[in-house]
Amino acid sequence: MSGIDLHTHSTASDGTESPAEVVTSARRAGLEVIALTDHDTAHGWDEAAAAAARHGVGLVRGMEISCSRHGRSIHLLGYLVDPDHPGLATEIGYAREARVSRLRRMVEKMAADGIPLTYEQVVAQVPPGATEGRPHIADALVANGAVANRDEAFVRWLGNDSPYYVRHYAPDPVDAVRLVVEAGGVAVHAHPFGRGRGAGAGDSLIEEMAAEGLGGLEVYHRDHDEAARRHGLEMAERLDLLVTGSSDYHGAGKENRLGENTTAPGVLAEIEARASGVVPVLR
Numbered sequence: 173m174s175g176i177d178l179h180t181h182s183t184a185s186d187g188t189e190s191p192a193e194v195v196t197s198a199r200r201a202g203l204e205v206i207a208l209t210d211h212d213t214a215h216g217w218d219e220a221a222a223a224a225a226r227h228g229v230g231l232v233r234g235m236e237i238s239c240s241r242h243g244r245s246i247h248l249l250g251y252l253v254d255p256d257h258p259g260l261a262t263e264i265g266y267a268r269e270a271r272v273s274r275l276r277r278m279v280e281k282m283a284a285d286g287i288p289l290t291y292e293q294v295v296a297q298v299p300p301g302a303t304e305g306r307p308h309i310a311d312a313l314v315a316n317g318a319v320a321n322r323d324e325a326f327v328r329w330l331g332n333d334s335p336y337y338v339r340h341y342a343p344d345p346v347d348a349v350r351l352v353v354e355a356g357g358v359a360v361h362a363h364p365f366g367r368g369r370g371a372g373a374g375d376s377l378i379e380e381m382a383a384e385g386l387g388g389l390e391v392y393h394r395d396h397d398e399a400a401r402r403h404g405l406e407m408a409e410r411l412d413l414l415v416t417g418s419s420d421y422h423g424a425g426k427e428n429r430l431g432e433n434t435t436a437p438g439v440l441a442e443i444e445a446r447a448s449g450v451v452p453v454l455r
C-alpha cells in the first residue's frame with residue numbers, strides 16, 4: 173500500500189501507540205505520509221518527527237481540535253499550525269484543562285450509580301502529558317474487567333447520549349477555524365457526517381465555517397456511508413473545499429486501520445501551499 177493518511181492518534185491523546193510507534197506502524201503499512209493529529213495538543217510532534225526522519229515517512233504535524241456549539245460536538249483538524257500562536261495555544265490549553273475536571277465528574281457519576289470505577293484508576297490509564305478523554309475511562313473499565321474493549325464501554329456508558337456524559341469547554345467551530353488560519357495552518361472538518369448525535373456540524377454550520385476560511389472536508393472516513401460521501405463531495409464542490417481521506421487511527425483502541433482511507437497527493441500539495449510554512453511538512 174502506498175498513500176497519505178491525514179488523521180492519526182497517539183498516546184499524546186487517546187491512541188494506544190506512542191508517536192514513534194504510530195510512525196513505525198505507518199511505515200509497516202507502506203504509507204508515504206501521515207498526519208499526527210492528537211486531540212487538542214501538539215505534544216507528540218517532536219517524537220513523531222524524529223521517528224519520521226528515521227523511517228523515511230513524511231509527516232504532517234497537526235491536531236484535532238474539539239469544538240462545540242449548542243451541545244453539538246464538532247472536530248476540526250488543524251494542519252501545519254503554529255502551536256505557539258497565542259490565541260490557538262490559549263484555546264487548546266483551556267480545553268485540555270476543562271477535560272480534567274470533566275473526566276472526574278463523569279467518573280463520579282458512574283461510581284455513584286454503582287459502576288465499579290475510581291478516578292485514580294482512570295488517571296492510571298492516562299499516559300504522561302496526554303490530553304485526557306473518555307477513552308481513558310474506557311481503558312480503566314477494561315482493566316477492571318467491566319467491559320471487553322473501548323467500544324463496549326462507549327456503547328454501555330460513555331456515549332454522548334449517556335446519562336454519565338459531561339461536556340467540557342471547547343471553542344466554537346467558527347472561532348477555531350479562524351484560529352487555525354491565523355496560526356498559519358489549514359482547517360479541515362473531521363468526519364463531518366459521522367454517525368450519531370453530536371457527530372458533525374450540519375450543512376449550515378459548514379457553510380459558516382467555509383466563510384471563515386475552512387479548507388476542506390474529511391469525506392473519506394469509515395464513519396461515512398455512501399450517501400454521506402456523496403453529500404460531502406457535493407458540498408465540497410459547491411463551497412470550493414478540499415476533500416481528504418484518513419483512517420482516524422487509534423492503535424488498538426479502535427478497529428480503524430492505517431491507510432484504510434487516504435488523501436490524494438494533489439490535495440496534500442494544496443494544503444502545503446496554503447499553510448504559512450512556519451510548520452512545514454517533513455519529508
Ligand code: AMP
Pocket residue numbers: 186211238304305306307322323324326327422425426
Ligand atoms: P472525548 O474526547 O473525551 O470527548 O472522547 C471522544 C473520543 O472517544 C473520540 O475521539 C474517539 O477517539 C473515542 N471514541 C468515541 N466512540 C468510541 C468507540 N465506540 N470506541 C472507541 N473509541 C471511541
Ligand code: FE
Pocket residue numbers: 181186187211422
Ligand atoms: Fe480520539
Ligand code: FE
Pocket residue numbers: 236247362363
Ligand atoms: Fe474525531
Ligand code: ZN
Pocket residue numbers: 179181236362420
Ligand atoms: Zn480523530
